[in-house]
Each structure stands twice: as C-alpha cells, then as structure tokens.
Amino acid sequence: xxxxxxxxxxxxxxxxxxxxxxxxxxxxxxxxxxxxxxxxxxxxxxxxxxxxxxxxxxxxxxxxxxxxxxxxxxxxxxxxxxxxxxxxxxxxxxxxxxxxxxxxxxxxxxxxxxxxxxxxxxxxxxxxxxxxxxxxxxxxxxxxxxxxxxxxxxxxxxxxxxxxxxxxxxxxxxxxxxxxxxxxxxxxxxxxxxxxxxxxxxxxxxxxxxxxxxxxxxxxxxxxxxxxxxxxxxxxxxxxxxx
Amino acid sequence: xxxxxxxxxxxxxxxxxxxxxxxxxxxxxxxxxxxxxxxxxxxxxxxxxxxxxxxxxxxxxxxxxxxxxxxxxxxxxxxxxxxxxxxxxxxxxxxxxxxxxxxxxxxxxxxxxxxxxxxxxxxxxxxxxxxxxxxxxxxxxxxxxxxxxxxxxxxxxxxxxxxxxxxxxxxxxxxxxxxxxxxxxxxxxxxxxxxxxxxxxxxxxxxxxxxxxxxxxxxxxxxxxxxxxxxxxxxxxxxxxxxxxxxxxxxxxxxxxxxxxxxxxxxxxxxxxxxxxxxxxxxxxxxxxxxxxxxxxxxxxxxxxxxxxxxxxxxxxxxxxxxxx
Numbered sequence: 374x375x376x377x378x379x380x381x382x383x384x385x386x387x388x389x390x391x392x393x394x395x396x397x398x399x400x401x402x403x404x405x406x407x408x409x410x411x412x413x414x415x416x417x418x419x420x421x422x423x424x425x426x427x428x429x430x431x432x433x434x435x436x437x438x439x440x441x442x443x444x445x446x447x448x449x450x451x452x453x454x455x456x457x458x459x460x461x462x463x464x465x466x467x468x469x470x471x472x473x474x475x476x477x478x479x480x481x482x483x484x485x486x487x488x489x490x491x492x493x494x495x496x497x498x499x500x501x502x503x504x505x506x507x508x509x510x511x512x513x514x515x516x517x518x519x520x521x522x523x524x525x526x527x528x529x530x531x532x533x534x535x536x537x538x539x540x541x542x543x544x545x546x547x548x549x550x551x552x553x554x555x556x557x558x559x560x561x562x563x564x565x566x567x568x569x570x571x572x573x574x575x576x577x578x579x580x581x582x583x584x585x586x587x588x589x590x591x592x593x594x595x596x597x598x599x600x601x602x603x604x605x606x607x608x609x610x611x612x613x614x615x616x
Numbered sequence: 617x618x619x620x621x622x623x624x625x626x627x628x629x630x631x632x633x634x635x636x637x638x639x640x641x642x643x644x645x646x647x648x649x650x651x652x653x654x655x656x657x658x659x660x661x662x663x664x665x666x667x668x669x670x671x672x673x674x675x676x677x678x679x680x681x682x683x684x685x686x687x688x689x690x691x692x693x694x695x696x697x698x699x700x701x702x703x704x705x706x707x708x709x710x711x712x713x714x715x716x717x718x719x720x721x722x723x724x725x726x727x728x729x730x731x732x733x734x735x736x737x738x739x740x741x742x743x744x745x746x747x748x749x750x751x752x753x754x755x756x757x758x759x760x761x762x763x764x765x766x767x768x769x770x771x772x773x774x775x776x777x778x779x780x781x782x783x784x785x786x787x788x789x790x791x792x793x794x795x796x797x798x799x800x801x802x803x804x805x806x807x808x809x810x811x812x813x814x815x816x817x818x819x820x821x822x823x824x825x826x827x828x829x830x831x832x833x834x835x836x837x838x839x840x841x842x843x844x845x846x847x848x849x850x851x852x853x854x855x856x857x858x859x860x861x862x863x864x865x866x867x868x869x870x871x872x873x874x875x876x877x878x879x880x881x882x883x884x885x886x887x888x889x890x891x892x893x894x895x896x897x898x899x900x901x902x903x904x905x906x907x908x909x910x911x912x913x914x915x916x917x918x919x920x921x922x923x924x925x926x927x928x929x930x931x932x933x934x935x936x937x938x939x940x941x
Contacts, residue, residue: 393857418860425857427937431848439854442844444937457766459692459702478691481684483867484701487617490769490838492934495863501684558845561933563837564769572845 376450376470377508378569379525380537380548380557381443384576387533388426388441395530396424396445396506403511405476409499421497423506424527440575443536445527446493446506447560447568448472454485454494463503470542470569471510476502490564508538541569617770618867619927625678627760628789628919630708631782632912633671634753635790636797637715640664641746642812643794643805649737655802657722661742664797665719672712700766704759711756714749718742757783764926771834772930777827784820785888785922789915791816792892795899796908803903810900810908814893817915821889824922828881831929838933853939864938870928880925887918 400423401408410420424445431438448465452472455463462478463485465471474485474494479502486494486503494505509525512518522529528536539548548571551557557571603609640661646652655661680686695702721727721742730739761779768774791813798805840851856865870877892915899907 390857412860418858419862422858422862427853427857428855429844429846430852430854431846431850433850440844440846444857453767453769456695456698457701459695459699459705460688461691461695478688479685480688480692482682482692482701483684484699484763486863486867487770487932488767490933492864492868492932492937496684496867498863560845561838561842563842564933574845 374470374542375468375540376448376542376569377513377539378448378470378541378548378571379445379508379528380539380541380551380571380573382535382537382555382573383440383442384535384573385533386426386441386443386535388428388439389532390426391530391532392443392527392536393422393424393426395526397422399509399512399526400507405511406500408504409497411498419498421495421504423493423495423504438575443527444491444493445570446472446508447491447566447570448506448508450567450569451565453564453566454489457484457488459484471508472505473507473510474503474505476500476504479503490561490566491568513538541571617927617930617932618870619924620682622678622680622682623927624920624923626675626682627782628675628786628916628923629671629678630675630756630760631786631919632789632793632916633668633675634711634756635787636664636671636793637668637711637753637790638750638787639791639794639809639812640668641743641750643798643802643808644740644743644746646808648739648743650735652808653804655805657725657727657742660798660802660805662719662723663801664794665715665722667793667797668715669712669719672708672715676708676712700759700762704756704763707752707756707759711749711752714745714752718745718749721745754783757786764930769838769933770930771837772831773926775827775830777823777830780823781820781827784816784823785919788813788816788820788888789912789919792896792908792912792915795896796905796912799899799903799905799908806903806908807900810896813896817889817893817896821885824888836931836933838936840936843933843936853937856938856941859941864934868932868935868938872928877925877928880921880928884918884922884925888915888922889918891915892918 397408408421412418424443427442427444429440429442431440448471452465455465455472459482460478460480462475464473466473481496481501481503483496486496494503497504513523513525515523524538528538537548537551539546541548543549552571555573557573559568559571643652644661647654680689683689692702692705696706728741730741732738758779761782764773765775765778791809795806795809795813798809841847844851892911895907895911895914899911
C-alpha cells in the first residue's frame with residue numbers, strides 16, 4: 374500500500390511563505406476551478422488556501438526561539454473528516470492515501486471541517502464547497518511534466534528544501550528514512566488520526582563533552598613522565614619535621 | 617464554535633415538533649387504554665399533526681440555509697453507514713412522512729379499530745402509525761444529538777449527555793406547546809400535558825446542568841505542545857499566516873464578548889427552565905391558552921439561547937492554531 378505524504382523540516386523552514394504562494398498559484402489555475410480571494414488588495418482580504426505558514430515564539434524573552442510552522446492537510450491514515458461526510462464527497466484514495474474532496478458532490482455543509490482537529494479544511498466562499506490540500510494530485514502523476522517536477526508545488530517552491538515528498542509506507546523511501554533517523558513526529562497524536570504528514574523537530578548540534586574531558590587525566594602516554602615535584606627551593610619534609 | 621442560526625433554528629424547531637408529536641402519541645396511548653378521555657380525531661390529532669408538520673418543515677427549511685449547495689442536498693442521504701448527518705437526512709423526511717400519514721388518517725377519520733380487548737382497550741390503526749412515528753422521533757433525536765456527540769475532539773459535545781439533552785429539551789418544549797394546544801382543543805387533557813411538561817422540563821434541567829458541570833471541569837486533551845510537537849511550557853503564537861481572517865477564524869470562534877457569553881448561560885437557565893415552569897403552573901390554574909402559549913414562546917426563546925451557548929461553549933482544537941493575527 375502506498376501513502377503519499379509531506380515531511381516538513383521545522384529545522385530549516387525560514388517562514389518565507391513560498392510554499393503558500395506557489396500552492397495557491399498552482400491550485401487556483403487547475404481544472405477544479407479558482408480558489409476564492411475576496412478583497413485581495415483592500416480592507417479585510419480573505420480567501421481559500423490549502424497551506425498556511427504560522428509563526429510561534431517558544432520560551433520567554435530573552436531565551437526565545439522562533440518557530441515557523443507550515444500547516445496543510447496531513448492526509449491522516451484514519452481521517453476523521455471522511456466518515457462524517459453525508460454525501461461521500463470526502464474520500465481517501467486507496468491507491469495512494471490522498472484525502473480528497475469531490476467538488477461536484479460536496480454540499481458545503483462544513484461538517485468535515487468540524488471533524489478535523491487540525492483546521493486544514495477551508496470552505497470556498499464563492500463556490501460554496503469544501504476545499505483542502507490535494508497533494509497536487511493533478512501534478513504528481515502528470516507525465517507531460519519532467520519526472521523531477523512531478524512533486525507538489527509547495528515542495529518544488531521551498532528554497533530551503535524544508536519539504537520532502539514521498540511514500541511513508543515504503544520503509545526504504547527517503548521520507549521514511551528521514552522520519553526514522555531525524556525524529557519525525559505527528560501532530561496531535563492524542564486523537565489517533567495517524568497523520569501521514571510528519572514534522573521534523575528543530576535540532577541543534579551541541580557538544581556534549583565537558584571541558585574537563587578534553588584533557589584525559591589518566592592518559593597512558595603520560596605514565597612514564599615524571600610526577601609533579603615541588604620547586605627546588607621549597608622547604609622539604611626534613612626542614613619542617615624534627616625526627 | 618460559531619453558533620450558526622440555521623442550525624440553531626433547525627434543532628430547536630424540529631425538537632419542538634418532535635416533542636409535540638410525542639405528546640400527541642402519549643395522549644392517544646393513554647386514551648386507547650381508557651386512562652384519558654378519547655379526543656376528536658380531526659380537531660385534536662389532525663390539527664395537532666398539522667402543527668407538528670409546520671415545525672418540522674420550518675426546521676427543514678432552516679437547515680437548507682446551512683448548506684453551501686442546497687441543490688445537491690439529496691446526495692446527503694447516501695452515507696448513512698458512517699455519517700450521523702446522513703442518517704438525520706434520512707430520518708427527518710421519514711418522520712415527516714409518518715406524521716403526514718398519521719395526520720391525514722386522523723383528519724379524515726380513517727381509523728379502523730384493529731382489535732378490542734375485553735376491558736375495552738382499542739388498538740387503532742392510527743396508534744400503530746403513531747407508535748412507529750414515535751420510534752422515528754426518538755431515532756431523530758439520537759441522530760441530531762450524535763451529529764455533535766460523535767465528534768471526539770469537541771470534548772464539550774462528546775458525551776451521552778448531548779443526546780439526552782437534545783431529547784429532553786425538545787420533548788419539554790413540545791409538551792409545553794401541547795399543553796397550550798390541548799387547552800384550546802381538548803381542555804380535559806390540558807392538566808395531563810401540563811404536568812408532563814413540568815416533569816420533562818425539570819428532568820431536562822437536571823441533565824443540562826449535569827452537562828454544564830461536566831463542561832466546566834473539562835481538561836483539554838490538545839495543547840499547544842501537542843499541536844506543534846514542541847516540548848516547552850511557554851509557546852506563544854505570533855502570526856497565523858494571514859491578517860484578514862479566514863474560515864478558520866470565522867467558523868470556529870463565537871466572537872461574542874466574555875460578558876455576553878457568560879450571561880447567555882444564565883439567560884437560558886432562566887428562560888428554558890425557571891420561567892416556563894412558573895408560567896405553566898399559572899396557565900394550568902387559570903386554564904388560559906394565551907398564558908400557556910406565552911410559556912412555550914418564552915421557553916422557545918430560551919432554547920435559542922441554550923443552543924447558542926451549546927455551540928459557543930464548544931472549543932475546537934483547531935483554535936490553538938488561530939490565536940493571534
């Protein structure tokens with residue numbers, strides 16, 4: 374079985390929003406129709422996006438760290454949004470595990486967005502149907518494109534390669550190896566949704582050797598050296614003790 | 617969650633309709649075993665069923681305002697195996713059909729007696745239809761409640777109390793309406809319905825209070841730490857990725873002031889439970905239809921507040937990701 378997914382490396386994400394804009398650009402020009410943008414250049418702009426980049430501050434000043442956090446549909450292996458759909462418009466593809474919405478069947482009741490704990494489903498206020506990340510399903514299988522470009526738009530756009538794309542069910546795939554070796558984790562594991570997308574934590578390279586350990590006290594090379602001795606003019610035991 | 621008026625009206629209107637229908641069936645069942653005087657088919661049951669239909673149709677119309685694409689609503693009946701919403705979409709029209717059949721049979725007095733016991737108890741065809749309808753009514757309460765109760769992340773809703781409250785609150789408002797209706801069309805049943813209305817209202821008060829107490833002590837399972845997967849006690853959102861708002865900020869927050877939110881709880885406790893019980897008691901002693909109808913209207917307004925609070929109180933875990941612009 375295949376489960377396509379994204380791996381997002383929080384260690385290298387710089388929060389540039391390139392994935393957000395390229396996602397919007399690709400998906401608003403697709404055959405499924407545009408993605409609404411209301412008042413894009415005036416007061417209260419609002420619209421539908423599949424992908425958002427958020428920013429968090431961890432810790433308390435001055436010991437703070439900034440976390441840029443891209444968030445899109447996690448393509449859960451046990452998606453809670455699918456069984457609640459009354460029309461069957463929301464479904465999970467058997468062949469590659471992508472969770473999709475059939476825009477021709479959706480009645481826009483918003484129930485699936487209530488059932489998603491991650492808030493990644495956004496209703497299109499113009500077309501009145503629920504929309505969400507498709508993992509660029511209209512791109513990744515397109516044989517017109519060179520093979521290197523058969524990846525989601527966000528992955529191609531990321532300037533720091535913070536986004537990886539692949540099959541997380543294949544234990545030897547790049548993404549599986551990365552999850553295994555770099556500590557990939559899932560969001561809100563408490564709900565048992567088993568998100569397919571994984572995040573890689575912020576990792577720092579720190580030296581775990583104490584300064585003392587840099588000089589080895591019992592170095593065998595020093596075994597034959599003369600031991601420490603007192604200066605020549607220092608008083609000896611004979612000077613201070615009356616036998 | 618954002619309290620959508622379409623859903624508030626849907627649940628309160630069909631609740632009152634279902635309650636009134638249960639009241640009619642209760643009355644007819646008691647009459648069948650001669651515990652209550654039997655009523656005129658056309659005047660009482662026929663007209664009563666017509667009022668039930670009005671409430672159910674009102675609720676159905678309200679529900680369409682919730683849909684982005686109402687013209688495709690028929691598709692919603694397809695996923696009954698997994699979706700409580702789909703089940704409701706099937707049970708509601710089924711109940712409407714049964715109420716319609718029940719009303720028409722009564723109105724035209726097509727009421728064959730199937731058999732009579734030695735003691736004189738009669739089983740009429742309409743009662744059989746009515747009892748099937750009553751089962752459908754309870755099924756509809758179950759579906760409506762489970763739409764909310766099945767969402768495990770909405771911890772305020774994920775409890776059997778949700779279904780119990782929908783059932784009892786709907787039934788209470790229907791019985792209050794039945795009291796006013798009986799006072800007008802079947803005065804000898806007024807006291808019977810009035811006492812049941814009071815009992816059910818008090819029962820609903822107990823279960824609704826239980827859910828308020830439960831919800832006030834809920835500990836959220838999802839936290840900033842699990843939402844981001846970062847192990848630090850102090851995490852603060854600095855940007856949600858956009859500045860003009862989105863569905864995530866509009867649909868999942870009630871946007872009411874803290875004072876309005878808090879006061880709404882007391883408003884509904886007073887309007888749904890305390891005032892109606894007093895007004896019903898006064899209406900029964902005076903045998904005054906206007907007073908009894910006032911009790912229903914007050915309780916109905918209270919139920920709108922109750923439903924508003926029900927939605928506003930539910931805190932969706934996605935809100936963790938949308939705390940600040």
